[in-house]
Amino acid sequence: MIIRTPLTLASVHPDIGLRVALARTPADVVEQVTRSGIRGRGGAGFPTGLKWRLASEAPAPDGRRHVVCNADEGEPGTFKDRALLSVVPDLVVEGMTIAAWAIGATSGVVYLRGEYVYLRDELESCLARRRAAGLLGNDILGTPGFCFDIHIRLGSGAYVCGEETALLESLEGRRGEPRNRFPYPVVRGLYQAPTIVNNVETLAWVPAVLARGADWFLGIGTPGSSGPKLLSVSGDVARPGVYEFPFGVTVRAVLEASGGEDARAVVVGGASGVCVPASDFSRGISYEDLCTGGAIIVLGPHRDLLDVAENFLEFFVDESCGQCTPCRLGNPVLLEGVRSLKRGECGPERLGELRRLGHTMKDASKCGLGQSSPNFFLSLVDRFGPEISDRVPV
Ligand SMILES: Cc1cc2nc3c(=O)[nH]c(=O)nc-3n(C[C@H](O)[C@H](O)[C@H](O)COP(=O)(O)O)c2cc1C
Ligand code: SF4
Structure with missing residues (x-):
């Protein structure tokens, strides 16, 4: 450690x-x-x-x-x-x-x-x-x-x-x-x-x-997020580990400290977090902006973001307790959607349905697991449009 x-x-x-x-x-x-x-x-x-x-x-x-x-x-x-x-x-x-x-x-x-x-x-x-x-x-x-x-x-x-x-x-x-x-x-x-x-x-x-x-x-941090915060930094960085920063620290500063400057994207918040593109690395880590319990996963230039989405959704399919329908049934459907995207078999209409499903899961799931499990997928669709649409047959 x-x-x-x-x-x-x-x-x-x-x-x-x-x-x-x-x-x-x-x-x-x-x-x-x-x-x-x-x-x-x-x-x-x-x-x-x-x-x-x-x-x-x-x-x-x-x-x-x-x-x-x-x-x-x-x-x-x-x-x-x-x-x-x-x-x-x-x-x-x-x-x-x-x-x-x-x-x-x-x-x-x-x-x-x-x-x-x-x-x-x-x-x-x-x-x-x-x-x-x-x-x-x-x-x-x-x-x-x-x-x-x-x-x-x-x-x-x-x-x-x-x-x-x-x-x-x-x-x-x-x-x-x-x-x-x-x-x-x-x-x-x-x-x-x-x-x-x-x-x-x-x-x-x-x-x-x-x-x-x-x-x-x-006196430390931002108006809505006081104090320092510990971050667990992992993934494609030279120096993974636990870092303390004041709240409000930018994603870029975290990458510079940990040796991940060539990242193509950063997952803020772990599997239930969002995927932040390089164009947003000046955003800050805080409750007002990019919120996280502490997980920062750095994705280097060679990473396929859909592989990461598949990996996260497999995790949620395994970990859903099955008590409520949006999470129990929604996660497997999102997972299959990501797999069909990878195969180049997911058209724009289907992608739109998956997006709506993700939002429904966020609104209707009983606990934070189902409310957050679509986050990574939705952030890909919203912030990595070309990468996703390249894989969508027209
Ligand atoms: C699926 C799921 C897993 C969670 N896992 C943890 C955890 O491992 N540790 C933790 O402190 N909070 C976890 N939480 C958040 C807790 O429900 C709760 O908000 C937290 O323990 C409250 O402590 P805090 O106010 O000091 O953050 C999890 C929430 C969800 C929905
Ligand atoms: S959202 Fe929570 S309560 Fe509902 S199935 Fe998933 S883990 Fe269980």
Whole structure:
């Protein structure tokens, strides 16, 4: 695992953020996190402070609330959470502990991707160390009544279990299928109790936000996307790895840093992301422009974009949980469409139908998997017209 840039979050002294948090009221901590503007690093970009406030205000009849760290990291092309869990596990746990103080949670779970089982022993040691140091368990750091502990649960390799409600189903021992909204997990999550599900990176930034202050975090990035962001850069680059950039960094700057200047296109957001042509490399990575949980896959000059689309759609056909029709049936139809494009058998009328199907899937699928699986294909059709139409018989 190569981390190519210094990690700002690791420059904060251990547990200062937690001590700062415990010196404030939970409501103050929520306020500080809200003011920092930090948004979820798992991809959807939901404001973290708002999520925490909703969970802290939701009634918890038996007094239970939960903090879940989403370490499922299944998006093809994403590996920055693995880096954080390997290199700075204490920061992730510290972030969970601050979250627990903020929302009044007594229990936490790290939902660890099955393939990351080799990290489990090190994470267990981290938890044990922190219990022994009074940083987890009863009356944390001498704070009367603040009792919080964390256990680790392993996923079993289903991509959809990274979706927060499928994750909760899986944690409760059921098949990992997304739940109906409403209610949201902040109101009724794990075992019906108010629950926050946050990405590993989101939680890892929290100690720095508390230790350095909301204004520091707000001063980095763009107006709608504060703070630095970790990116997992892979594909046709000389220096693949994990990079930290301020939000707003251009695609071109990422390519220059990683040695991918000759790219013909860049996939921003992994298999569920979009394909960005070279003419758009001056666009920025942020929630306002090109949104990503962190996956940047660089496609060099020799890549056939339809091969990539086929590969991604095969993945979604495999990973769809099959619960809703647009995703269950739509992905195989899109896949066959891409294959017919490759064979030069897809006429303009059929291409138009596939495009409409992609938009219908985005509108009508039940969860983010089906809502985003057409993204790459649609971006090819919209932004790589000549490449697609060359393959369309007239
Ligand atoms: C199919 C699918 C897979 C997902 N996988 C992950 C994942 O591996 N890690 C993650 O943090 N979020 C993942 N998400 C997003 C989560 O549902 C959720 O938005 C996120 O964990 C919230 O944390 P954040 O607000 O800190 O980003 C996935 C979403 C979908 C639809
Ligand atoms: S969109 Fe796909 S993964 Fe999500 S619920 Fe529907 S079938 Fe399952």
